Amino acid sequence: MPLRYLFIDMNSFFAACEQQDKPHLRNKPVAVIPTDAETTSCIAACYRAKAFGVRTGTPVWEARRLCPGIVFQVADHKRYVIMHNRVVAAVQRVLPIETIMSIDEMACRLTGDERQPPCATAIARQIKDAIYTLAGDQMHCSIGIGPNPLLAKIAADMQKPNGLTLLADTEIPEALLHLQLTDFPGVGPRMERRLKLYGIFTVAQFCRASAKTLSEIWGSQKLGERWYRLLRGEDVPDTPIRRQTVSHSHVLPPPLRTDDGAFGVLMRLVHKAAARLRKIGYWCGAMSVGASFLGNEYGDSVWWEEQARVPRCHDTPALVATAAHLWNRRPWKAGVSGTEHRVPFKVSTVLSDLVPAHSATPSLFDDDRRGEHISVALDTVNNQFGTNVLYLGAMFGMRDTAPTRIAFTQIPDFDRRVN
Numbered sequence: 001m002p003l004r005y006l007f008i009d010m011n012s013f014f015a016a017c018e019q020q021d022k023p024h025l026r027n028k029p030v031a032v033i034p035t036d037a038e039t040t041s042c043i044a045a046c047y048r049a050k051a052f053g054v055r056t057g058t059p060v061w062e063a064r065r066l067c068p069g070i071v072f073q074v075a076d077h078k079r080y081v082i083m084h085n086r087v088v089a090a091v092q093r094v095l096p097i098e099t100i101m102s103i104d105e106m107a108c109r110l111t112g113d114e115r116q117p118p119c120a121t122a123i124a125r126q127i128k129d130a131i132y133t134l135a136g137d138q139m140h141c142s143i144g145i146g147p148n149p150l151l152a153k154i155a156a157d158m159q160k161p162n163g164l165t166l167l168a169d170t171e172i173p174e175a176l177l178h179l180q181l182t183d184f185p186g187v188g189p190r191m192e193r194r195l196k197l198y199g200i201f202t203v204a205q206f207c208r209a210s211a212k213t214l215s216e217i218w219g220s221q222k223l224g225e226r227w228y229r230l231l232r233g234e235d236v237p238d239t240p241i242r243r244q245t246v247s248h249s250h251v252l253p254p255p256l257r258t259d260d261g262a263f264g265v266l267m268r269l270v271h272k273a274a275a276r277l278r279k280i281g282y283w284c285g286a287m288s289v290g291a292s293f294l295g296n297e298y299g300d301s302v303w304w305e306e307q308a309r310v311p312r313c314h315d316t317p318a319l320v321a322t323a324a325h326l327w328n329r330r331p332w333k334a335g336v337s338g339t340e341h342r343v344p345f346k347v348s349t350v351l352s353d354l355v356p357a358h359s360a361t362p363s364l365f366d367d368d369r370r371g372e373h374i375s376v377a378l379d380t381v382n383n384q385f386g387t388n389v390l391y392l393g394a395m396f397g398m399r400d401t402a403p404t405r406i407a408f409t410q411i412p413d414f415d416r417r418v419n
């Protein structure tokens with residue numbers, strides 16, 4: 001009975017943070033909203049509000065109707081990150097964390113005796129206690145323990161709030177049969193439609209499906225076999241091909257060796273890199289911007305680079321904003337007195353800490369989702385009508401710089417149309 005993974009899912013994380021910080025909210029129905037506007041939607045609700053039918057995505061006006069007396073709190077992302085760090089520290093007191101999936105989800109690997117049910121249960125209790133101690137007594141979580149991360153997450157989902165569920169491979173598939181297909185992480189409405197197309201309407205049918213059928217449904221033998229083995233409780237190693245980075249760099253042509261020229265080309269590279277990231281189906285968690293500057297009279301050039309973490313994303317506006325921010329930190333700027341002026345010669349950007357889209361959690365913030373929609377529109381138009389029919393304002397006049405051949409040398413499976 002190998003219980004190899006322990007999965008932690010914080011319950012109503014944003015709402016719980018608010019109730020932790022503001023004791024007067026603790027016995028009230030609370031929902032978190034991205035901005036103080038009637039037109040927005042809830043991004044989180046506490047269990048008291050959920051009992052009235054308020055969910056993530058419920059518009060404010062509807063939440064008021066469903067749950068009279070509901071209290072709205074504008075999201076304080078910085079605060080939630082601090083609480084996230086406390087939760088991480090608490091879990092790490094008990095067990096090393098293997099993967100942080102999102103701001104409120106993480107997984108640990110169990111080894112040796114920890115895989116025995118009594119020991120695994122005791123560890124889960126210790127984790128809960130450590131979270132209460134370090135993050136606060138309002139910070140409940142549901143813990144699932146299972147033979148692989150997928151089944152451990154499903155186990156965590158089975159009891160909310162404040163659950164603790166063990167799911168051994170001997171209980172599979174029986175313990176899963178009451179679930180919906182969309183309860184499986186990675187099966188969204190679109191995949192559910194596809195499963196139905198292949199005659200799979202229930203979890204029982206899903207668990208019986210052959211690896212061949214699943215491969216056809218997922219359009220990939222690798223993914224099909226992976227699902228087949230995960231559903232049987234096997235510990236399937238993570239996606240074997242894990243891309244480390246997407247990067248672009250470009251030597252500036254002489255007319256663009258100015259601050260504005262370099263910035264424009266950089267924006268162009270970021271645009272390309274973001275489109276590339278979406279094309280290959282990944283999200284990034286960090287970004288760096290670099291430039292080399294022509295040096296002194298001896299011709300030594302100087303390299304400057306700065307990196308930042310970004311909330312998991314793959315959209316052009318978010319990455320452009322981060323790049324612009326990083327660019328502003330460059331040490332040499334034209335026309336700034338008191339600093340030595342250096343001429344930009346080459347610019348580059350690297351997107352790193354990549355995770356496959358199916359294991360990334362999309363942002364719950366309106367602004368970020370708007371960025372997503374803009375990016376999808378950019379890709380659609382550019383794929384259909386050719387490279388860079390649509391581009392961001394910062395790139396104006398830079399469309400023809402940084403030609404495709406640059407990317408060819410760096411990314412072997414480069415697709416001409418995503419440029």
Ligand SMILES: [Mg+2]
Nearest residue numbers: 009010011104
């Ligand atoms: Mg959660």
